[in-house]
Amino acid sequence: MQGQKIMVIDDEKIVGDMAKLALEQDGFYVETFLNGEPALERLKKEQFDVVVTDLKMKGIDGMEVLRTVKRLYPETKVIMITAFANLDAAIEALRGDVHDFFPKPVKIKELKASIQRALER
Amino acid sequence: MKIENKIILSNVFNIGLILLIGFFAMQNLNLMLTKLRFVEIADDLNASFLEMRLSEKNYFLYHDESALLDIKEKIDSTEKSIAPVSNDISRAIGQQNLDLLKAHLSEYSEAIDEVKTNISHDVRIDAKLRAKGRGLREFSNTITSLERKGVNHIISRSKNVLFYSFWAILASAVIVSHFISQRILRSLREIQRLAKSISQGNFHKIEGNMPADEFGTVIAAINSMSEELRNREEELIQSKKLASLGILTAGVAHELTNPLNNISMIAQNYQEFYDVLSEANRIELMKKIEGEAERIEEIVRNLLDFSKPKEAKLEEKDINETVRKSLELMQNTLDISNVEVSTELGQGLPRVYIDDHQIQQVLVNLIVNAVHAMEHGGVLKLATRAGEEGQTVKVDVIDTGKGIAPEFLSHIFDPFFSTKGVGGTGLGLSVSYGIIKNHKGNIRVDSTVGAGTTFTIELPVYNKSTGFIADE
Numbered sequence: 001m002q003g004q005k006i007m008v009i010d011d012e013k014i015v016g017d018m019a020k021l022a023l024e025q026d027g028f029y030v031e032t033f034l035n036g037e038p039a040l041e042r043l044k045k046e047q048f049d050v051v052v053t054d055l056k057m058k059g060i061d062g063m064e065v066l067r068t069v070k071r072l073y074p075e076t077k078v079i080m081i082t083a084f085a086n087l088d089a090a091i092e093a094l095r096g097d098v099h100d101f102f103p104k105p106v107k108i109k110e111l112k113a114s115i116q117r118a119l120e121r
Numbered sequence: 122m123k124i125e126n127k128i129i130l131s132n133v134f135n136i137g138l139i140l141l142i143g144f145f146a147m148q149n150l151n152l153m154l155t156k157l158r159f160v161e162i163a164d165d166l167n168a169s170f171l172e173m174r175l176s177e178k179n180y181f182l183y184h185d186e187s188a189l190l191d192i193k194e195k196i197d198s199t200e201k202s203i204a205p206v207s208n209d210i211s212r213a214i215g216q217q218n219l220d221l222l223k224a225h226l227s228e229y230s231e232a233i234d235e236v237k238t239n240i241s242h243d244v245r246i247d248a249k250l251r252a253k254g255r256g257l258r259e260f261s262n263t264i265t266s267l268e269r270k271g272v273n274h275i276i277s278r279s280k281n282v283l284f285y286s287f288w289a290i291l292a293s294a295v296i297v298s299h300f301i302s303q304r305i306l307r308s309l310r311e312i313q314r315l316a317k318s319i320s321q322g323n324f325h326k327i328e329g330n331m332p333a334d335e336f337g338t339v340i341a342a343i344n345s346m347s348e349e350l351r352n353r354e355e356e357l358i359q360s361k362k363l364a365s366l367g368i369l370t371a372g373v374a375h376e377l378t379n380p381l382n383n384i385s386m387i388a389q390n391y392q393e394f395y396d397v398l399s400e401a402n403r404i405e406l407m408k409k410i411e412g413e414a415e416r417i418e419e420i421v422r423n424l425l426d427f428s429k430p431k432e433a434k435l436e437e438k439d440i441n442e443t444v445r446k447s448l449e450l451m452q453n454t455l456d457i458s459n460v461e462v463s464t465e466l467g468q469g470l471p472r473v474y475i476d477d478h479q480i481q482q483v484l485v486n487l488i489v490n491a492v493h494a495m496e497h498g499g500v501l502k503l504a505t506r507a508g509e510e511g512q513t514v515k516v517d518v519i520d521t522g523k524g525i526a527p528e529f530l531s532h533i534f535d536p537f538f539s540t541k542g543v544g545g546t547g548l549g550l551s552v553s554y555g556i557i558k559n560h561k562g563n564i565r566v567d568s569t570v571g572a573g574t575t576f577t578i579e580l581p582v583y584n585k586s587t588g589f590i591a592d593e
Contacts, residue, residue: 014387014413015382015383015386018383018386021394022394025394083375084375104378105378105381105385106385106386108389
């Protein structure tokens with residue numbers, strides 16, 4: 001699983017930074033984005049193994065990221081995180097074939113475990 | 122007095138007037154009938170007197186003694202015919218004239234008697250008889266003609282009385298109904314004004330003296346309706362406040378979750394990778410935690426500002442001065458932005474009754490929003506002008522920025538509603554709204570996506586006696 005590519009999209013810069021710090025310690029390759037547009041541009045050029053995205057963002061939101069990723073690369077796993085601990089949002093996200101759903105504040109260990117599971121499948 | 126009573130009273134007045142006129146007309150008619158009756162009697166008398174004089178002439182021409190007896194007989198029959206109608210005659214020509222008539226008759230009778238005894242045919246006695254006969258006839262003629270004139274006078278007087286009273290009744294009816302209808306219309310207009318003001322949401326009670334008529338009852342009904350509406354409105358406001366509280370709570374949760382999550386993730390990594398991290402890394406992470414804590418602090422401070430609006434210290438102020446001070450406060454921000462500033466401050470505007478600092482806070486909020494909306498440059502215009510009817514002063518904050526989408530417009534004053542994403546707390550406009558409402562003012566927004574946004578603040582004009590000109 002060394003060098004496997006993870007993308008983190010969140011308009012809170014610290015989320016990306018901290019996820020990158022933690023995941024890189026485990027030997028993942030991590031790229032971070034502050035909003036959906038450049039992230040999707042990047043995805044069009046290159047496939048990532050796991051995309052971790054915030055649900056609520058200005059412009060292209062997490063749901064649109066999920067749809068685009070699934071269209072481009074059906075095997076890529078998407079993990080959704082959000083500040084809204086909202087059941088409706090979670091259900092909608094899961095229906096859209098999301099791998100996992102994390103309400104903020106995110107437990108980094110749980111996130112890492114979830115990413116591991118995503119890659120094992 | 123009730124309008125109903127007024128109408129009844131005016132009708133009673135007119136009917137009274139008509140009765141009075143009828144009474145006078147009857148009086149005149151009676152008088153006229155009496156006089157006519159006398160004229161009839163007088164005609165008979167005149168005929169008798171004429172016959173007497175004819176007999177008198179016969180006597181003088183032919184010295185026929187029987188003529189004198191004729192006259193005597195006629196005098197007797199005349200006196201007899203006067204006796205039963207003497208009351209009527211007295212009423213028509215007065216007792217005095219009646220007595221005079223009787224005197225003339227008896228003098229004439231005496232003169233006849235004298236002539237009868239005057240065998241020597243004394244010329245003077247004859248002359249006396251002639252004079253008495255002429256006198257009787259003339260007196261009777263004069264009185265008859267006077268009475269005819271009297272009848273004519275009464276007729277023309279009745280005509281005049283009827284003519285003028287017709288106009289008097291007409292005028293009284295027209296004037297009274299005009300006044301009553303004016304009164305009704307005035308009250309109706311007042312009620313119309315009240316209804317309009319209620320429809321505009323002013324549910325205040327009508328104070329002062331209630332008119333004691335039907336409109337007083339209507340106004341009392343409107344008052345109780347108004348009070349009911351006010352109670353309902355308060356309930357509505359209360360439920361809206363609860364709804365706002367819901368939005369507020371959700372907003373607080375969301376706003377706080379992001380910095381809390383950031384602190385939490387930093388702290389997790391700090392523990393997990395303490396050994397791996399350099400000292401500089403560790404300090405950098407702690408600084409980030411501090412920054413996020415400050416973010417939370419700001420949210421809490423804004424929240425306190427929002428939940429406990431400071432008591433406004435209202436003073437009489439020149440709005441242009443407040444606008445200038447707000448621009449000075451924002452000078453640095455404006456200098457480093459791409460925004461060009463223009464002002465159009467109205468001259469000779471009435472003074473407003475405001476808390477200078479709070480209104481500055483509102484203007485600063487609006488200016489900050491405008492600058493954010495014009496990231497790629499634009500023009501910020503601040504304008505002041507007098508409101509409609511001179512009771513308010515308006516301040517426009519106009520930007521040529523990206524505008525607000527129509528679906529967001531109705532939410533921009535909701536707490537925690539923000540279009541700025543991470544950049545805003547979503548409290549600025551909501552706090553501003555509270556401040557302006559505290560000033561009994563209004564804040565409105567008008568926006569076109571791609572063309573810009575105009576915020577208009579409306580503040581009440583200062584009034585010496587009440588503070589607010591439009592005090593409720």
